[in-house]
Amino acid sequence: MSVVLCICESLFNFSSIETWTGSNYKKWKQDVEIVLGFMDLDLALREDEPAALTNESSDAHRRQHEKQHKANRMSLLIMKRAMTETVRGGIPSNDKEKAFLEVIGEKFKESKKAEMRSLMNALTIMRYDGESSAREYIMKLIDIANKLKDLEVTIYDPFLMHVALNSLPPKFGQLKVSYNTQKENWDLNELISMCVQEEDRLKRDQMEVVNLVHSTYGKKNGASGTGSHFMLLSLQMLLPKLPNHHLKGLKTLKSTKLKFSNALFAKSVVN
Numbered sequence: 513m514s515v516v517l518c519i520c521e522s523l524f525n526f527s528s529i530e531t532w533t534g535s536n537y538k539k540w541k542q543d544v545e546i547v548l549g550f551m552d553l554d555l556a557l558r559e560d561e562p563a564a565l566t567n568e569s570s571d572a573h574r575r576q577h578e579k580q581h582k583a584n585r586m587s588l589l590i591m592k593r594a595m596t597e598t599v600r601g602g603i604p605s606n607d608k609e610k611a612f613l614e615v616i617g618e619k620f621k622e623s624k625k626a627e628m629r630s631l632m633n634a635l636t637i638m639r640y641d642g643e644s645s646a647r648e649y650i651m652k653l654i655d656i657a658n659k660l661k662d663l664e665v666t667i668y669d670p671f672l673m674h675v676a677l678n679s680l681p682p683k684f685g686q687l688k689v690s691y692n693t694q695k696e697n698w699d700l701n702e703l704i705s706m707c708v709q710e711e712d713r714l715k716r717d718q719m720e721v722v723n724l725v726h727s728t729y730g731k732k733n734g735a736s737g738t739g740s741h742f743m744l745l746s747l748q749m750l751l752p753k754l755p756n757h758h759l760k761g762l763k764t765l766k767s768t769k770l771k772f773s774n775a776l777f778a779k780s781v782v783n
Contacts (some may be wrong), residue, residue: 520635528543529543532599537616540595540611541616543592544594545557548587551586551698553583553587553590554580554587555583555584556584556608556610557610557613562580563609583609584607584609587609588612589612591609591612591613601639603615603616603619604617624663627663628665631659631663632665634659635660636675636681637657637683638652638653638656639679640679642681645708645711646680646684646707646708646711647707647708649676650704650707651704654672662754669699673699673700676700677703679783682713684707685711687710692708747780
């Protein structure tokens with residue numbers, strides 16, 4: 513039973529390694545190091561190779577040598593299996609796990625500048641589109657900064673905080689004004705917290721506007737046609753006066769306005 517369990521765990525661990533296609537080296541290396549460590553096969557990465565065996569070698573030395581030899585052989589098989597055939601064919605053969613990884617690292621350095629340029633471009637052109645939460649957007653910026661740090665390009669938190677704040681859309685204008693009028697500087701965690709609060713406030717404001725129109729429309733819907741006319745007039749008066757942070761709510765209101773306009777026009781034609 514234990515043998516079967518070990519085999520199943522080994523297969524599961526191996527399947528968790530993302531296949532290296534040539535452009536995902538960092539993720540592949542991270543997966544490999546985690547799996548090899550979990551399976552206790554990273555001995556060659558953690559320790560120097562033991563001295564060659566001789567007739568005078570002790571039993572402990574022989575066991576250590578055999579253990580490292582097995583770990584080295586299994587690690588090479590796992591790493592090579594987790595590569596595409598094209599990538600594997602472009603790496604010189606090596607029978608040592610540590611040396612094999614070093615050769616791969618040298619190959620990766622050739623694309624280091626390209627990755628650095630791509631990450632810098634992403635950091636400077638990213639804009640919050642409203643599809644996800646502001647928290648998730650800022651976390652993406654932090655992730656890019658951390659990846660640049662791994663490439664020896666340090667992005668300091670105050671600079672990243674200003675990049676994140678300035679890339680927020682106009683509906684966060686009140687938040688930007690609030691920051692600019694304060695003497696204290698925010699850190700990234702404080703900015704995330706403020707953005708979450710601002711998003712909640714914007715959602716509440718949008719709901720209040722929609723509920724106001726609907727409740728007013730219901731009260732005026734007694735006479736035939738009066739309710740429709742009043743709803744249309746209410747929307748015509750409200751739409752130009754809404755502040756910028758109701759942009760998302762405007763889409764719903766404008767759509768409702770158009771439907772009422774079409775209905776009134778059809779009614780007038782029939783009459």
